[in-house]
Amino acid sequence: MSLADRLAQQRALPPAVVQADSTGPRHRGTRHRSGDRAAQQRPLAPRQVQAPAVARELPETPRRAARSADPFAAVKRSVHAALLDVLGPKLYDAQLEQPELEQQVTQTLQAVLQRDETPLTTSDRSRIAQEVADEILGHGPLEPYLRDPEVSEIMVNGYDQIYVERGGRLHPVSAAFTDEGHLRRTIDKIVARVGRRVDEASPMVDARLPDGSRVNAVVPPVALDGSLLTIRKFAADPFTLDDLIGFGTLTRPVAELLRACVRGRLNIVIGGGTGSGKTTTLNVLSSFVPDDERIVTIEDAAELQLRQEHVIRLESRPPSLENRGEVRIRDLVRNSLRMRPDRIIIGEVRDGAALDMLQAMNTGHDGSITTAHSNSPRDSLARIETMVLMAEIDLPQRAIREQMASGIDLIIHQSRLKDGSRRITHITAVEGMESDIITLLDVFRFDFHAGLDEHGRHKGVLRSTGLRPGFVDTLADRGVTLPPEIFSSAEFGQ
Numbered sequence: 001m002s003l004a005d006r007l008a009q010q011r012a013l014p015p016a017v018v019q020a021d022s023t024g025p026r027h028r029g030t031r032h033r034s035g036d037r038a039a040q041q042r043p044l045a046p047r048q049v050q051a052p053a054v055a056r057e058l059p060e061t062p063r064r065a066a067r068s069a070d071p072f073a074a075v076k077r078s079v080h081a082a083l084l085d086v087l088g089p090k091l092y093d094a095q096l097e098q099p100e101l102e103q104q105v106t107q108t109l110q111a112v113l114q115r116d117e118t119p120l121t122t123s124d125r126s127r128i129a130q131e132v133a134d135e136i137l138g139h140g141p142l143e144p145y146l147r148d149p150e151v152s153e154i155m156v157n158g159y160d161q162i163y164v165e166r167g168g169r170l171h172p173v174s175a176a177f178t179d180e181g182h183l184r185r186t187i188d189k190i191v192a193r194v195g196r197r198v199d200e201a202s203p204m205v206d207a208r209l210p211d212g213s214r215v216n217a218v219v220p221p222v223a224l225d226g227s228l229l230t231i232r233k234f235a236a237d238p239f240t241l242d243d244l245i246g247f248g249t250l251t252r253p254v255a256e257l258l259r260a261c262v263r264g265r266l267n268i269v270i271g272g273g274t275g276s277g278k279t280t281t282l283n284v285l286s287s288f289v290p291d292d293e294r295i296v297t298i299e300d301a302a303e304l305q306l307r308q309e310h311v312i313r314l315e316s317r318p319p320s321l322e323n324r325g326e327v328r329i330r331d332l333v334r335n336s337l338r339m340r341p342d343r344i345i346i347g348e349v350r351d352g353a354a355l356d357m358l359q360a361m362n363t364g365h366d367g368s369i370t371t372a373h374s375n376s377p378r379d380s381l382a383r384i385e386t387m388v389l390m391a392e393i394d395l396p397q398r399a400i401r402e403q404m405a406s407g408i409d410l411i412i413h414q415s416r417l418k419d420g421s422r423r424i425t426h427i428t429a430v431e432g433m434e435s436d437i438i439t440l441l442d443v444f445r446f447d448f449h450a451g452l453d454e455h456g457r458h459k460g461v462l463r464s465t466g467l468r469p470g471f472v473d474t475l476a477d478r479g480v481t482l483p484p485e486i487f488s489s490a491e492f493g494q
Contacts, residue, residue: 140186141175146233153275156229159183168420183227187217196318208301238283238305249277250424251462253486254444257427261410262288264480265367266471271380272414277422278371279303279347281414285369289343296336298329299347312339329353333360346370352391354384361407377411377428381438398436405433409471411440419457427462429469443469443487
């Protein structure tokens with residue numbers, strides 16, 4: 001058939017059929033077989049025409065609600081540019097103290113705004129000055145929420161969608177970045193401070209803010225809809241034992257038990273899910289360590305806030321662009337054994353470092369504390385066993401469990417409940433082994449049967465099970481005594 005004949009046939013077909021025939025995928029059906037050309041020329045029914053078109057459509061990404069444009073965007077851009085022209089290299093002068101830099105930025109901002117001829121009210125000028133100062137000195141639209149003590153977490157799902165957590169609940173906020181480039185510049189600013197990088201070759205990064213807040217960033221191509229940023233805030237003044245008691249995380253008798261366990265140099269594992277408050281509890285437990293002991297902390301991103309005098313802080317390091325220079329948690333644990341530590345505190349164990357941690361616990365380094373992600377006290381041991389296997393050392397299962405049974409003395413399990421509160425739900429002692437099973441004993445358990453109050457919050461508290469753990473004798477041998485009534489009655493745990 002000539003080209004002219006084929007064009008004539010296409011003009012005779014309905015538009016939808018022409019499009020499906022010219023651009024649609026060629027299936028194995030009879031419609032595209034050379035021997036059935038008459039079927040191609042017959043007009044199709046409307047329902048048959050639409051079916052291939054619908055099948056070719058890709059699922060659409062949900063669109064976010066359109067945001068109104070910032071009426072002061074142009075003014076802020078001009079003020080920002082004028083500020084950079086005036087201050088220039090001073091903004092990046094390492095010799096300039098932060099208070100002095102803030103003072104110079106504030107003074108220059110006021111001068112620039114006074115020269116600007118745009119009619120603005122006093123409140124608008126103050127708002128523009130604050131937002132430009134936040135951009136220069138801080139983290140742009142996130143800065144107000146970083147200053148807000150009620151905000152515990154900030155989640156950026158894209159440059160135009162930000163959520164914050166208050167009281168354990170998520171709330172959307174009206175703040176937004178200007179565009180994707182604005183968000184990327186903020187992420188680069190955060191990670192550069194701690195010597196990390198994030199780009200297409202390394203699209204995920206863990207970092208921290210100067211106050212110890214934990215930062216996680218993910219950028220394209222891994223993040224399909226734009227860069228993602230999550231900041232878990234830590235209070236400038238870390239929570240104390242009284243704060244946790246006030247929050248309902250634990251009770252006064254449990255606090256006294258944990259204080260005795262730390263001072264008696266028991267090895268403790270704090271388990272729980274993401275955001276359950278493990279690091280906060282670890283900080284509080286660390287405060288019970290005597291001031292005359294040498295403490296070595298090991299973390300992926302330094303966030304522990306210990307107040308003792310003799311603290312050595314170590315932080316892991318990712319590989320460089322040349323895939324060299326990586327320092328893993330496991331390397332730091334092994335090196336810490338040569339630093340004459342009285343206590344080794346690991347922010348979180350998540351890989352083969354679990355084996356080195358168990359070795360340290362079983363070779364005279366009593367009083368070690370770490371955290372691990374888990375769903376229950378029993379699951380904490382199962383996860384540690386799995387992580388030991390990640391060390392790629394062929395150990396029999398029983399040998400691993402014997403190391404855990406002799407090395408770990410206490411498991412504290414913490415959960416984030418449906419009402420948003422973070423509660424310790426189990427205080428569990430590791431008693432030993434029976435056959436191939438590690439024996440656990442719940443000393444305190446959270447009372448879920450107490451129900452909910454009128455605000456939907458759990459009314460239950462940690463209650464004693466009435467069972468006396470075997471580590472009480474170990475504490476007594478080390479000069480730490482506990483009142484026997486703390487274990488004698490379930491009502492004493494209220």
